[in-house]
Amino acid sequence: MPTAETEIETLANREYKWGFISDIEADEAPPGLNEEVIRFISHKKSEPAWMLQWRLKAYRHWLTMTEPNWAMVHHAPIDYQATIYYSAPKPKLKSLDEVDPELMKIYEKLGVPLKERAALLGVEQQPSVAVDAVFDSVSVATTFKKTLAEKGIIFCSFSEAVKEHPDLVQKYMGSVVPYSDNFFATLNSAVFTDGSFCYIPKGVKCPMELSTYFRINARNTGQFERTLIIADEGASVSYLEGCTAPMRDENQLHAAVVELVALDNASIKYSTVQNWYPGDKDGKGGIYNFVTKRGACRGRASKISWTQVETGSAITWKYPSCILQGDDSIGEFYSVALTNHRQQADTGTKMIHIGKNTRSTIVSKGISAGKGQNCYRGLVKILKGATNSRNYTQCDSLLLGDKCGAHTVPYIEVRNTTSRAEHEASTSKIGEDQLFYCKSRGISLEDAISMIVSGFCKEVFRELPMEFAVEAQKLLGVSLEGSVG
Amino acid sequence: MAFLEISNLHARVAAPGGRDILRGVNLSINAGEVHAIMGKNGSGKSTLVQVLAGRETYEVTDGSVTYDGKNLLELSAEERAREGVFLAFQYPVEIPGVSTSYFLKAAVNAVRKHHGEPEINTVAFLKLVKEKMALLKMDQSFMNRAVNEGFSGGEKKRNEIFQMAVCDPRLALMDETDSGLDIDALKVVANGANSLRGPDRAILIVTHYQRLLNYIEPNFVHVMMDGRIVKTGDKNLALELEERGYDWVEQAVQTVGT
Numbered sequence: 001m002p003t004a005e006t007e008i009e010t011l012a013n014r015e016y017k018w019g020f021i022s023d024i025e026a027d028e029a030p031p032g033l034n035e036e037v038i039r040f041i042s043h044k045k046s047e048p049a050w051m052l053q054w055r056l057k058a059y060r061h062w063l064t065m066t067e068p069n070w071a072m073v074h075h076a077p078i079d080y081q082a083t084i085y086y087s088a089p090k091p092k093l094k095s096l097d098e099v100d101p102e103l104m105k106i107y108e109k110l111g112v113p114l115k116e117r118a119a120l121l122g123v124e125q126q127p128s129v130a131v132d133a134v135f136d137s138v139s140v141a142t143t144f145k146k147t148l149a150e151k152g153i154i155f156c157s158f159s160e161a162v163k164e165h166p167d168l169v170q171k172y173m174g175s176v177v178p179y180s181d182n183f184f185a186t187l188n189s190a191v192f193t194d195g196s197f198c199y200i201p202k203g204v205k206c207p208m209e210l211s212t213y214f215r216i217n218a219r220n221t222g223q224f225e226r227t228l229i230i231a232d233e234g235a236s237v238s239y240l241e242g243c244t245a246p247m248r249d250e251n252q253l254h255a256a257v258v259e260l261v262a263l264d265n266a267s268i269k270y271s272t273v274q275n276w277y278p279g280d281k282d283g284k285g286g287i288y289n290f291v292t293k294r295g296a297c298r299g300r301a302s303k304i305s306w307t308q309v310e311t312g313s314a315i316t317w318k319y320p321s322c323i324l325q326g327d328d329s330i331g332e333f334y335s336v337a338l339t340n341h342r343q344q345a346d347t348g349t350k351m352i353h354i355g356k357n358t359r360s361t362i363v364s365k366g367i368s369a370g371k372g373q374n375c376y377r378g379l380v381k382i383l384k385g386a387t388n389s390r391n392y393t394q395c396d397s398l399l400l401g402d403k404c405g406a407h408t409v410p411y412i413e414v415r416n417t418t419s420r421a422e423h424e425a426s427t428s429k430i431g432e433d434q435l436f437y438c439k440s441r442g443i444s445l446e447d448a449i450s451m452i453v454s455g456f457c458k459e460v461f462r463e464l465p466m467e468f469a470v471e472a473q474k475l476l477g478v479s480l481e482g483s484v485g
Numbered sequence: 486m487a488f489l490e491i492s493n494l495h496a497r498v499a500a501p502g503g504r505d506i507l508r509g510v511n512l513s514i515n516a517g518e519v520h521a522i523m524g525k526n527g528s529g530k531s532t533l534v535q536v537l538a539g540r541e542t543y544e545v546t547d548g549s550v551t552y553d554g555k556n557l558l559e560l561s562a563e564e565r566a567r568e569g570v571f572l573a574f575q576y577p578v579e580i581p582g583v584s585t586s587y588f589l590k591a592a593v594n595a596v597r598k599h600h601g602e603p604e605i606n607t608v609a610f611l612k613l614v615k616e617k618m619a620l621l622k623m624d625q626s627f628m629n630r631a632v633n634e635g636f637s638g639g640e641k642k643r644n645e646i647f648q649m650a651v652c653d654p655r656l657a658l659m660d661e662t663d664s665g666l667d668i669d670a671l672k673v674v675a676n677g678a679n680s681l682r683g684p685d686r687a688i689l690i691v692t693h694y695q696r697l698l699n700y701i702e703p704n705f706v707h708v709m710m711d712g713r714i715v716k717t718g719d720k721n722l723a724l725e726l727e728e729r730g731y732d733w734v735e736q737a738v739q740t741v742g743t
Binding site: 431437444452454 | 578588596631
């Protein structure tokens with residue numbers, strides 16, 4: 001199809017529009033990782049002694065570990081000594097009013113609503129979203145804290161929580177992802193810089209969506225954020241996470257840890273629209289996204305849902321998981337992962353059924369384009385005591401063009417005879433005949449691809465909070481431009 | 486000037502070493518007319534209508550096509566559709582995840598946008614769709630189903646004519662719409678096609694069987710052979726072909742020479 005190819009090539013291969021680099025003065029640690037750097041980080045954050053001790057314990061353990069290499073991703077070895085582990089925009093900020101106007105401009109450009117919009121409540125008829133903005137290693141601002149505090153809800157940066165709510169942090173941090181869990185989580189435990197902390201008290205349904213917006217800016221730095229969300233008995237919260245980074249030739253490491261805890265009858269919905277810089281067409285540059293996300297459904301009838309749209313990163317390695325401890329608890333995972341050009345993704349989930357009558361649902365949609373490689377790796381583990389439990393897994397792959405790849409590696413372990421695990425998988429491609437069919441009705445090539453891909457992702461988009469769903473669809477469209485072959 | 490003027494059209498499969506399929510097609514269709522093309526398998530009938538619709542798996546190597554005074558070959562497939570060319574496919578494809586309702590609305594709006602008209606509002610769209618569904622005796626429920634997904638062969642063909650009725654084209658190209666239809670479905674489909682007749686429009690039907698032409702009476706019937714139109718007659722030619730087959734046409738062409 002010579003004409004179709006030229007048509008596709010001339011389609012504007014839109015630039016990663018968040019790739020702008022901002023000149024912000026930063027306070028940085030020297031590159032390299034050793035106890036000095038860790039003490040430096042802890043000191044910069046004015047952390048209590050117990051926090052420093054925890055970091056050092058993790059660091060010493062990290063030195064004994066080796067990087068895992070079982071994932072279906074290939075990359076040059078990471079030089080952990082060449083990375084800068086702390087970079088914060090100067091000067092230190094106390095309130096939203098003191099935020100560097102340059103920074104404010106950046107967030108405005110990114111479309112992140114930082115200024116409080118109390119006045120628009122009611123007029124816009126849209127519930128407001130509380131935002132915690134994290135720029136490189138620090139949380140820059142958190143909005144709506146007062147409004148939330150009235151309900152007893154704590155939503156602040158992780159660093160602040162360490163100082164203001166040490167009891168909660170000490171109780172729950174590391175209880176879902178222990179410091180020794182895996183190579184990257186251990187590294188994170190040693191050098192984590194900032195992230196969000198959220199606690200919803202008993203019986204409270206959080207009245208607005210909470211969100212954190214992550215932006216990596218400084219070069220040669222790694223970003224190691226740590227997020228902890230706790231929903232106490234009967235509480236519920238919906239949390240959104242958005243991520244972007246500038247276009248650079250070097251790879252940057254992003255190794256985050258997210259821990260969620262849901263007690264009796266509580267529910268947490270965690271949505272991510274991830275658009276880290278994916279590297280250029282030849283695979284140069286781009287973020288390495290190695291993330292450990294885990295939710296513990298500790299309480300009876302508790303529920304944790306992960307919804308993600310991953311379009312960025314040169315390499316993605318993440319498995320948001322649920323540990324279904326409480327009887328009748330529910331775990332869900334809805335994901336759209338896109339790999340284009342030379343991106344590689346090895347992503348999936350783990351659903352561990354421990355309690356009785358537990359349910360899990362997995363819907364994974366992988367879209368591969370260009371020379372992208374997409375691998376779904378999932379584990380459904382139903383332990384002996386998890387009687388009468390059920391899992392439903394649907395794993396669909398869409399291939400655009402003939403140079404990309406889609407792989408599926410499902411693991412299913414069921415250790416009792418009263419439970420049920422269902423797994424369905426499909427692989428398809430957007431055929432020239434489907435595109436021609438759309439064109440023959442007057443629909444443009446771009447709209448046709450967008451329509452077909454959205455149709456493919458419908459089940460996942462349906463789970464996203466509305467603002468995110470619209471953004472996600474647009475993002476998918478942008479990421480796919482020039483990809484059909 | 487004819488509404489559709491095809492002159493010495495040559496086309497081949499657009500791939501290295503691709504076969505020549507159309508070898509000099511000449512055809513003139515005036516507004517208000519219905520033409521039928523018949524011919525053996527492999528004669529190029531389907532290819533002709535697909536080339537007219539702008540399918541890129543075929544490459545035009547010579548000749549010209551003028552549609553409503555415009556150079557049709559210069560326009561992309563979607564532009565042709567927006568100018569009122571509609572192809573009812575021989576093998577309609579499935580589009581999972583995209584509801585027929587969504588798809589059709591997008592099509593209608595694409596044409597409207599092209600003509601500088603505002604997008605159709607939901608109420609008007611539903612009314613239009615309901616009217617055409619009644620015409621084609623289709624069930625409401627299928628609008629929410631994904632395009633052609635799980636449709637039987639006959640349902641797919643009916644869906645093509647339904648879409649055609651909604652899109653209201655000026656040049657309707659029907660590619661073997663009748664294959665796979667029972668008599669009742671055939672009548673319904675013919676009804677739908679007939680509703681599109683008009684003094685400012687034209688219909689080109691590709692078919693193997695004379696039967697459909699009982700219900701959609703053509704002004705002209707052409708026989709296609711080896712990529713060319715070799716004989717033209719009125720509706721009686723179709724009856725003659727049904728009775729005698731194509732051999733006598735082949736022989737006549739061979740004795741006369743090209």
